[in-house]
Amino acid sequence: MAQATELLTVIDPKGKGKAPAGLDTDDFKAMYRAMLFTRLFDQRGMNLQRQGRIGFFVPSTGQEASQIGAAYAMGQEDVLFPSYRTHSIALLKGISLKRMYDQMWGNDGDAVKGRQMPNHFTFKDINWVSISSPIGTQISQAAGAARAAQIKGDKLAVWAWFGDGGTSSNDFHAGLNFAGVWKSPCIFMCENNHWAISVPQEMQTASHSFAAKAVAYGMPGMRVDGNDVFAVYEASRQARERALNGDGPTLIENLTFRMGPHSSSDDPKRYQPPELFESWQKKDPIERFQQWLAAEGIWTEAWEDKLRTEIMGEIAEAVEAAESTPQPEIETIFTDVYAEMPTLLKDQLEGLKEQIRRDGDIEDTGGAFPL
Ligand SMILES: Cc1ncc(C[n+]2csc(CCOP(=O)(O)OP(=O)(O)O)c2C)c(N)n1
C-alpha cells in the first residue's frame, strides 16, 4: 500500500503548476470565488461578534484551500461529518447565507431553533450531520455511517473533518481502526492547522506526520499542501475514487495554518510566536491561487473588485434578513423532542407561561456567549 511521506503540491509557492485534469476555467473561477467568499464571510463574522450582534464565531481564515479543494471533489450524495471550522463547505454546497446567519442568531429560521451553539450547523438537505462540540466524536460516527453505506450498497463517500488535535481522541482510533477493518468508503480529512487552541502540533504527537498514522490502520495516508487548492482537490478526488471503487478508506492530512484566533473567544497573541504567523501569512492560500489565476489570464483586479462588491452585497443583505427574523417562540424550548409532549414538560411549559404573565418577558441577554 502506497504511503505518501512526500508533500503533495501542485501549485508551487510562486503560483506555477499544472491544473488537475477535469477542471476548466469555470471551475477555477468558482473555486476562487468560494475561497474569497469564505474569507469575507469570516471577516464579517468576527466583526458581528465584536459588535455584540452574534454570540460566537469560529473563523477558518488560512484554511480556505484545504476546505474548498476537498469540497470541490465531493459528490452531492456524499455524507458529511464536519467540524465547527468548515462552514465554507456548506457555502460551496449551496446553503444560503440567510440559513447560515439564522443559525448564528438562533432565530425562528434556524433549523434547530437556537438549541445549538452558534457555528454548529446542521443541514439535512446536503447530508451535513450536525456538528458536535466534543472533539473527535464525528470520526467514529462517520466510520459507522460509511459502514452502513457499504452494507446498503450506496455509491457514496462519507467524509469526517477534524483537526490535528482531533487525532488525539479515542474516536480517532476507533473510527480509523474499524474503517480499516471493514474497508469502508470513509475519507478522514485531518486539517493540520498547527494548533489545537493553544497546543502546538509538536505537543500533539511524536509521529513524523499525522498522515503516517494511517499505516497502523491499514489504509493509505496522504500528506498534502493544504494551502494549495489543486493539491487538496487532487488528493480528495483520488480518495473518493478509491472509496467508490470499494478500495476502502483514506487518511488525508492537509498542512495548513490557522491565520487567526481559534474562535471569537481566543487571542493567539498570548501563545503564538509572531514570526510563525508572519511566515504563514506569506503562504496565504488565496494569494497563491490568485497568482496562478493571474498567470493564466483569469484573475484581474477588475474581476477581484467585482467579486468583492458582489459578495459583500450578498452578505449585507443576508445579515439584515437574519437579524430582523424574530426569535423562536418560547414554546419551542419544549418541542421537537417527543411526538407527544409528556405531562412533566406540559406542566413546565404552563409554569413558564404563568411566570411570564406574572413577571414579564424573559430577560434578553443579547445573545452573549458565556465563554
Ligand atoms: C473532548 C473535548 N475536549 C476538549 C474540548 C475543547 N476544545 C475545543 S476546540 C479544541 C481544539 C481542537 O483542535 P483541533 O482538533 O486541532 O481543531 P482546530 O480547532 O484547530 O480546527 C479543544 C481542545 C472539546 N471541545 N472536546
Ligand SMILES: [Mg+2]
Ligand atoms: Mg488544529
